[in-house]
Amino acid sequence: MQKPVRIAPSILAADFSRLGEEVAAISEAGADFIHVDIMDGHFVPNISFGPAVTKAVRGCTNKPFDCHLMISPVDPYIADFVDAGADIITLHQEAGAHLHRSLQLVKSHGIKAGVSLNPATPASTLEGIMDDVDLILVMSVNPGFGGQKFIPSQLDKIRTLRAMIDASGRDIDLEVDGGITAETAPLAIEAGADMLVAGSAVFKGGPTQYAANIKALLGTA
Ligand code: DX5
Numbered sequence: 043m044q045k046p047v048r049i050a051p052s053i054l055a056a057d058f059s060r061l062g063e064e065v066a067a068i069s070e071a072g073a074d075f076i077h078v079d080i081m082d083g084h085f086v087p088n089i090s091f092g093p094a095v096t097k098a099v100r101g102c103t104n105k106p107f108d109c110h111l112m113i114s115p116v117d118p119y120i121a122d123f124v125d126a127g128a129d130i131i132t133l134h135q136e137a138g139a140h141l142h143r144s145l146q147l148v149k150s151h152g153i154k155a156g157v158s159l160n161p162a163t164p165a166s167t168l169e170g171i172m173d174d175v176d177l178i179l180v181m182s183v184n185p186g187f188g189g190q191k192f193i194p195s196q197l198d199k200i201r202t203l204r205a206m207i208d209a210s211g212r213d214i215d216l217e218v219d220g221g222i223t224a225e226t227a228p229l230a231i232e233a234g235a236d237m238l239v240a241g242s243a244v245f246k247g248g249p250t251q252y253a254a255n256i257k258a259l260l261g262t263a
């Protein structure tokens with residue numbers, strides 16, 4: 043069942059020179075989760091930061107850390123992100139040959155396991171693991187960079203996954219990530235998403251704007 047919409051600001055769009063303050067500010071402004079984008083320059087063509095930086099800012103909020111690992115291989119680094127304070131670890135369907143094993147590895151640490159699909163990867167690739175996942179993340183841009191344009195074809199995938207989740211009867215969050223703005227957020231929600239990741243749309247204008255930016259995504263501005 044689609045839950046009330048929750049906002050997960052991506053700190054990829056924060057001011058890295060003041061990252062701890064940014065995490066605190068966005069939490070106070072109404073973030074439900076802190077979305078942490080990890081990029082390795084191999085699975086995606088960009089490098090962000092790793093477990094040490096994640097751990098360093100973990101104490102700046104009590105909001106759950108939603109760690110999106112755009113890395114391959116992923117299994118050798120899961121324990122490091124658990125140690126850094128991840129509450130959810132989402133890895134990519136495309137990042138390795140043994141998705142089920144990777145999800146079990148995340149769950150063996152007692153945290154939530156998520157799986158993300160790149161724009162070209164169909165929803166049907168998750169049919170065999172619906173019992174093993176707590177969150178599904180639809181990439182609505184090609185992963186690697188903030189500030190890209192929403193890919194509208196991903197709305198049909200969100201609809202398909204909403205039906206698959208509802209049919210499973212399981213408590214699975216449906217998250218969308220990339221190009222989410224006040225214009226695209228309602229489309230994603232209407233299609234069935236109940237967690238919105240947003241980087242540039244939330245961090246634009248600096249800390250005085252964060253609360254208003256989050257409200258604009260929720261349509262409560
Ligand atoms: C892209 C990341 C996203 C990104 C979102 O690879 O996974 O979380 O930072 O940024 P915006 O909201 O600017 O598209």
Ligand code: ZN
Nearest residue numbers: 079110219239
């Ligand atoms: Zn992300």
